[in-house]
Amino acid sequence: xxxxxxxxxxxxxxxxxxxxxxxxxxxxxxxxxxxxxxxxxxxxxxxxxxxxxxxxxxxxxxxxxxxxxxxxxxxxxxxxxxxxxxxxxxxxxxxxxxxxxxxxxxxxxxxxxxxxxxxxxxxxxxxxxxxxxxxxxxxxxxxxxxxxxxxxxxxxxxxxxxxxxxxxxxxxxxxxxxxxxxxxxxxxxxxxxxxxxxxxxxxxxxxxxxxxxxxxxxxxxxxxxxxxxxxxxxxxxxxxxxxxxxxxxxxxxxxxxxxxxxxxxxxxxxxxxxxxxxxxxxxxxxxxxxxxxxxxxxxxxxxxxxxxxxxxxxxxxxxxxxxxxxxxxxxxxxxxxxxxxxxxxxxxxxxxxxxxxxxxxxxxxxxxxxxxxxxxxxxxxxxxxxxxxxxxxxxxxxxxxxxxxxxxxxxxxxxxxxxxxxxxxxxxxxxxxxxxxxxxxxxxxxxxxxxxxxxxxxxxxxxxxxxxxxxxxxxxxxxxxxxxxxxxxxxxxxxxxxxxxxxxxxxxxxxxxxxxx
Ligand code: MSP
Numbered sequence: 209x210x211x212x213x214x215x216x217x218x219x220x221x222x223x224x225x226x227x228x229x230x231x232x233x234x235x236x237x238x239x240x241x242x243x244x245x246x247x248x249x250x251x252x253x254x255x256x257x258x259x260x261x262x263x264x265x266x267x268x269x270x271x272x273x274x275x276x277x278x279x280x281x282x283x284x285x286x287x288x289x290x291x292x293x294x295x296x297x298x299x300x301x302x303x304x305x306x307x308x309x310x311x312x313x314x315x316x317x318x319x320x321x322x323x324x325x326x327x328x329x330x331x332x333x334x335x336x337x338x339x340x341x342x343x344x345x346x347x348x349x350x351x352x353x354x355x356x357x358x359x360x361x362x363x364x365x366x367x368x369x370x371x372x373x374x375x376x377x378x379x380x381x382x383x384x385x386x387x388x389x390x391x392x393x394x395x396x397x398x399x400x401x402x403x404x405x406x407x408x409x410x411x412x413x414x415x416x417x418x419x420x421x422x423x424x425x426x427x428x429x430x431x432x433x434x435x436x437x438x439x440x441x442x443x444x445x446x447x448x449x450x451x452x453x454x455x456x457x458x459x460x461x462x463x464x465x466x467x468x469x470x471x472x473x474x475x476x477x478x479x480x481x482x483x484x485x486x487x488x489x490x491x492x493x494x495x496x497x498x499x500x501x502x503x504x505x506x507x508x509x510x511x512x513x514x515x516x517x518x519x520x521x522x523x524x525x526x527x528x529x530x531x532x533x534x535x536x537x538x539x540x541x542x543x544x545x546x547x548x549x550x551x552x553x554x555x556x557x558x559x560x561x562x563x564x565x566x567x568x569x570x571x572x573x574x575x576x577x578x579x580x581x582x583x584x585x586x587x588x589x590x591x592x593x594x595x596x597x598x599x600x601x602x603x604x605x606x607x608x609x610x611x612x613x614x615x616x617x618x619x620x621x622x623x624x625x626x627x628x629x630x631x632x633x634x635x636x637x638x639x640x641x642x643x644x645x646x647x648x649x650x651x652x653x654x655x656x657x658x659x660x661x662x663x664x665x666x667x668x669x670x671x672x673x674x675x676x677x678x679x680x681x682x683x684x685x686x687x688x689x690x691x692x693x694x695x696x697x698x699x700x701x702x703x704x705x706x707x708x709x710x711x712x713x714x715x716x717x718x719x720x721x722x723x724x725x
Contacts, residue, residue, distance in 0.1 A: 567714030
């Protein structure tokens with residue numbers, strides 16, 4: 209951990225040429241879990257998401273539906289805002305690159321780069337992919353059987369572009385970037401991505417075209433409005449626009465440098481090469497960490513509009529429930545790896561990990577408590593070895609999960625939590641509280657207290673992942689809102705606290721013909 213109390217986390221800002229799909233939902237979900245965890249852990253969090261609204265791609269998409277770019281961006285941006293509500297994300301702000309303050313920040317950054325001598329006027333002649341908003345050298349492209357030239361890495365068509373352009377002297381930054389990666393080993397994660405970036409930079413960097421003249425939808429270059437800024441320079445700047453750049457006395461500047469930029473693996477070069485170079489050239493500290501997660505495929509196939517297999521997160525949530533979807537996406541695939549989305553696997557997790565393991569544990573314990581302990585937190589007698597063992601495992605979870613989330617290892621954090629749930633289920637079976645009712649009611653109460661207390665600890669840690677379901681379980685355990693943050697992790701359940709009647713939180717998913725199709 210950085211040791212600061214602030215925690216600034218960002219999602220990529222999403223292109224408004226398309227409606228949100230599972231990939232967007234995934235990136236923001238990961239950030240949401242971290243933001244919620246850090247808030248519960250006492251950090252002063254700023255969580256930013258938003259939309260990337262300039263560039264040729266958006267201009268083209270707007271023209272295709274007969275709208276002015278601004279009107280088009282206004283319309284599609286709303287669907288990303290709606291996703292925030294549908295997925296129960298908790299951003300502190302939603303930024304749009306068409307905001308005035310963002311123009312000001314971009315132009316201020318440009319002026320800094322120009323004043324530092326890192327920008328010069330030239331002419332770009334080369335390949336450009338509008339879909340990727342990326343320049344490619346010829347060797348990075350190939351001509352397909354249909355006679356169209358495409359970028360090898362992304363498969364997107366490229367066009368020949370020849371126009372006056374300002375360049376950023378990226379070539380001069382290679383050594384300083386390598387030194388920066390060396391001094392900041394945590395800057396790029398996972399390790400494989402770090403190696404990929406380092407070898408790319410070691411291979412030599414070319415100066416980067418940072419302005420365009422053949423279209424106009426973007427931020428004008430200060431002093432030369434026939435040029436608009438390259439959309440990636442514009443887009444990356446959003447992270448500091450939010451903090452008030454260039455006013456370093458702005459109230460939100462305390463959050464910079466960002467603790468974490470979460471990105472997909474496809475946009476790592478922009479975040480780990482261009483962005484720190486721009487910032488260093490402008491005399492601004494680079495972010496502390498960039499994590500690149502993998503990509504989802506759908507039942508073994510690449511997700512694409514042309515294949516018609518795009519996964520709509522809202523549809524998933526309507527079918528399977530919000531919290532189960534949130535859980536599944538972060539549990540199923542080791543974060544950082546690519547993953548294949550399979551309905552079978554989702555249903556398996558929903559019925560196995562959620563309904564059978566966690567839901568059933570809560571239901572079993574809370575219904576015996578309701579029936580046998582007068583609807584109150586049971587009395588706690590002397591603890592046996594098995595009791596202490598389970599309580600200790602649950603008590604260790606906070607440190608464990610904190611360490612795993614510091615590495616963005618969501619799957620491992622969830623595995624650790626679910627191991628304690630499995631222990632608790634074994635403990636219920638071994639202690640058989642229902643059989644103690646007649647022989648030893650005091651012992652039964654202690655067993656139930658140990659279980660309820662274990663569920664409390666587990667559920668506090670489930671909160672960032674499944675905010676709604678965990679809230680309902682904590683309600684049923686009588687945990688007041690002020691005891692739901694991690695400073696109250698050791699605040700054990702108080703015997704005698706009145707409890708509301710228990711209610712199942714994770715129903716089993718029964719497949720209907722429609723869901724199975
Ligand atoms: N606008 C740029 C980002 C600018 S940030 C300064 C952009 N936008 S995007 O909308 O195309 O993509 C946003 C994110 O969605 C990327 O991190 C990308 O990796 C992620 N995903 C898009 N498809 C995905 C999958 N199939 N699976 C997982 N994530 C994927 O890039």
